[in-house]
Amino acid sequence: MHDRFKPQPDFLADGGVMGERIRHHDWSSTPVGPIETWPDSLRTAVSMMLHSKFPIYMLWGQELTSFYNDAYVPVLGSKSEALGRSFRDVWAEAWATVGPIAEKALLGQASYFEDLPITLERNGYPEQTWWTFSYSPIHDESGEIGGIVCIVHETTGKVQGEQRLDFLVRLSDRLRGLNEPIEVITAAQEMLGEHLRTSRVGYGEVEETARYFTTERNWTDGTVAHQTGTHDLAAFGPEIHGALTRGETLVVHDAAQDPRTNSPEHLAAFAALEFCAVITCSLIKRGRMVAALYVHNRTPRLWSESEVKLIEDVAERTWDAVERVRTEAALRKSEERLQLAIQASSVVGTWDWDVPSNLIYADERFARLFGIDPKVIATGVPLNSFTTGIHPKDRERIEEQIRKALETGEHYAAEYRTIGIDGQVHWVSAQGRCYYVAGQPVRFPGIVVDITDQKRAEEHQQLLIHELNHRVKNTLATVQSIASQTIRNAGTMEEARSAMEARLLALSRAHDVLTRENWEGAGLLEIVQEAMAPYRHEREERIRMEGPDVRLSPRMALAIAMALQELATNAVKYGALSNERGEVRIAWSVNDAPEKRLHLTWSETSGPTVSIPQRRGFGTRLIERSLAQDLHGKATIDFAPTGIVCTVDAPIA
Template sequence: MKYNPTESLIPAPPAQWPGGRGEMAGRVRGHDWASTPLGAVETWPQSLKTAVDLMLASRQPVYIAWGPELTSLYNDGYIPILGTKHPDGLGKPYADLFAEIWEEYRPVLAATMAGEAQHFVDKPVGLAGRTGLSTSWFTFSWTPLRDEAGAIAGFYCAATETTEKVRNEEALRESKEAALRQSEARYRTLFDSMDEGFCVLQLILDDDERPVDYRYVETNPAFERQTGMKDALGKTIRELVPDIEPYWFDIYGKVALTGEATRFVNHAPSMGRWFDVNAFRIGEPHRRQVAVLFKDITDRKRAEDALRRSEERQRSALSISTVGVMFWDDKFGLTEVNDAFLSMTGFSREEALGKTWQELTPEEFFSPSLRAVEEVTTRGENTPYEKQYFRKDGSRWWGLFAARKVGDEIVEFVLDITARKEAEAALRESEARFRHMADSAPALIWMSDDQGRIVFANMHYDYLFGRPASEMTGSGWRDIVHPDDLEEFEQTFLEAFQERRPIQTEVRVLDRHGAVRWLRCEGVPRLDDAHRFLGYTGCNVDITAAKVAEERRDLLINELNHRVKNTLATVQSITSQTLRTSETAAEAREAIEGRLIALSRAHDVLTRENWEGADLYEIVEQAVAPYSSQGEDRLHLKGPEVRLPPRTALSLAMMLQELATNAVKYGALSSSAGEIRIAWEVDPAEPPQLQLRWEESGGPPVQAPTRRGFGTRLIERSLAQDLGGDVRIVFAPTGVVCTVVAPLAPA
């Protein structure tokens, strides 16, 4: 609240007291003082008049209380402080004027009147009469005033209102406190959400300044998870972990005393944990406080220890002399073997490394090996299986194999079971054991007698063909063979049977649903201990998926051959015709390169679409792209979305290349003002007809050529023939116009 002094409301004659032109000077002169305890002005002591003169002359707000009732006087500067109490406050006793604070200030007033000066800074005062201000702040002093006899007759109050300053300071303080609270909230959120443990330690030193303990003065929520210690705040580590290792005091003591931060990994056996720790001093050095950010890495250390133990066990396993160990890469080439495997095979380590399983495996055991490879590849390990392996001298030995994928490698273990297999040879003809084994196998297993008749078929036949396995014996198996393959299959079996050699062939069969499936059929002669021929034992493997893949591959190869031949024929025609019509080698090279590039761009589009077709807009855009400069708008393309067959796409690309090349040399693109519009639409006739128009304008005047060049003949004849439609070029004076009408066969 500000107050601007005005001219005196009551002009004062020069002889009147008090002098001055301020409002309050006039009011003091005109007031009826005779009706107050002070009496008429003429009776006032000089000490009071002097004080009043001093008050009225001051620019600072001043208030004087005088006499037994402390009658009120004040200057212009004090008017805003009184508010609505002005002007009636003049001449009132202090107790009446300031009734609202009388009881509060009675002791202060008594002390002042006893001769004790008072001084207050930014004192809140609940004054009435100040609109909108229930409380105001002032810096003021009360000075005792004495009369001519030296007795204290009143007091002199010099005041400065500091309400605005205090409120601004308070607002600033509240703003800072709010910002601090917000900052602390963010810090607390971060502090509480950290996964790492955090704590502040207060180091405890002995008389020799050696660290002997520390107290937890702050912890975060993750502290308990990371340490396992509950209610640690305010406690020392010795209280929580009495047998804590002394080296923790040495580490944290050094940080606290030197201020050098440290990062380390350490074990706390007393807590059964490993910690990754980052420690640094905080606060003043004399406070001996250390902040610790840490993480429990016990699980990681245990995993590392387990890995070391596993590696040690692996090294021990590799040293076993009875179990061969092989390491394969992802292409199943040997990368490492142990001594036991080398002993089984007779190879040196240098001779063994790099070999594939196919080089070590007899061909008749490829099937189980392939199954094992597929199992390892798809599910990470294979079911243990038996097969023969070659030794270095070409002889064979039997092994029991099991493999597992570990990282990027495959580890395989093999046990030499040759002796066991030889011992079992005498029992191989046991009907019950063989039937149990065969019927449990997930493959088609069969046996013949020495006359070639099927005497056994396992239960997998029932599963695959929906017929009891017993119906496969004799000649019943013929019913499942595809009629077109039966004669050849029988002839193959008969020839191998007569020569007593292994059988390996492929045949089509009809499964239980009547669907055609492919089987790889393998059979080997079965001999008794005297090497007499007993018949064949065979296994048929379903290779339908592989056959389908082969057919698809052959189809793709044939399609590729067809497209390559067509492309080469096109290139041959372009080269031959261009060389025939070009006058110079440079002209021929430029023409051939441009046409081949156009062909290449069209091939790129078709390749992205797997040669199933192409979008007409993309073909046109690719063809004219080399002739479109940045910032120019000379090539205008317009038309609906149209799918083109591959042959049509190539033909149009060649046509557009020829037209664009001619436009650059002689037509619209040979001048800066020329433009080309390429527009197309589809006539919904049956079959639909593509109608495309190339139109040049703004170029030099056009004259029809005296003879048709190769480019023109290529467009009007060869490409028209490829498109199966009509292509016409008109050399209009305003620019070349080329129209195409061609049927749209399916892409």
């Protein structure tokens, strides 16, 4: 029979998409020749490659003719026509790195590399990637080396994740010692630009209309000009402007190819600003866009998810650091004003006590501080008229100090409260000294300074310190619990990291709401909206919230926020928000009798069928135990087949 009537070789059977492509490829024009002529060693190697679930790239002959399996296809990106071509041509941009490795394999030397950095152009742009791979020689029937098998695993995401965490630690260390907003911004821009090896990085603030963006200083690598000043965000079009004002991160790999930016007007604007690729991270605080961090690349660039996440993290940390130094500066100015006030305080009253007659003579200002008629004080009043004006809680102490100064002749200095002629409490600082004649006290003159403002400032500062100490202790206890329980219940460190990050962000969002309210409480509606904000993007109509805007204590607000975070995370992974149809309804009401109580229900519908979990996770325990304890109420979770229903019933403190 003629060769053309031979049946197709069965070594390609069940070889997936690439098996069929190899079967129908015109191999006669390649160095390996028609399939019918392939040696058994090549057929066996191809069959093993096709049936592997791991990405494998195989080369045959001195010409390094390319073969690969289905798992390797994503690695190629836009190089989908690599089959049958020379490895040297397919990966020409990486040949300087991998060529010597392949040549060693042809000489019989196997190689293994872990997290090797390689720059590829598999999507039209230079892209920094990392790989763990091995090159091993394949022997043919004669015992000679017929080809190379390359088993690969892309580790770009892992390496970039590790680099991101390391970068954020270094960024925090650098920002920690800075005291001016512009120093913080400059340092963050410089570090981010050098880390990403990009063209320009800028951070700026947005005025109240969320339209005009101002940057005082930016960083460049020297290939593009600085772009400072005020820019109109609306000039980039309603789609981009709207996305930014909603807090979305704008990611453009190639302005000329992106439908949002490829209009002549947009391209002209981008050309004027000298960039083709951009990431702009919008920061939403107190319900509006307040700032943004942008990264420009002069040429098209395929931004990775890790790079986008890094920029978002840097934006948040820059904002936090800027706010920190501004707050610290305000506190320093407040302390300076307090010190100046103390130093510049003028004497507001004088007295002169005639000890033998027991009459005190003083000026009008002194009289008003102690609730004495100014018309009477000039002619003298008994000592008890003076001491009657001292606050009852301080009177006994001051009388004892006066007695001691009278007996010993020591300098008299005291701070105490008085009841003024206006009925208000005043703080005064009093100083004086007793004078003697023949060992007997005769005169006791002195002055008083009104230090009410100083004392109020000190009391307020102490209140803030105690409140801050209380909050820090509570927050640390919460974070410790989250970390301990998350690590204990997570299957992997990546799962633990992701869960811990989500829980800490939920805690942070709740703290933001309480901070805006000076930690006096928070509205339940705002707590629910903030807790669900990360999950409402593209699910706006699927998450419904309804109920009165009742005020909650800080403790109750935090407990509700953390519970909603756990429920939302579970819904996204397994529940109603894991498909395209499911819905979540969060409803609450208040019952005033016999005590004011909150009744809140989380209910899921149209999601996957729910089955009762075999074990209770940290989220479930947090809701059913910790939440119930924190609120002194009851919290239950019903794993109904049609959707999870969580109910909370607790008194409103």
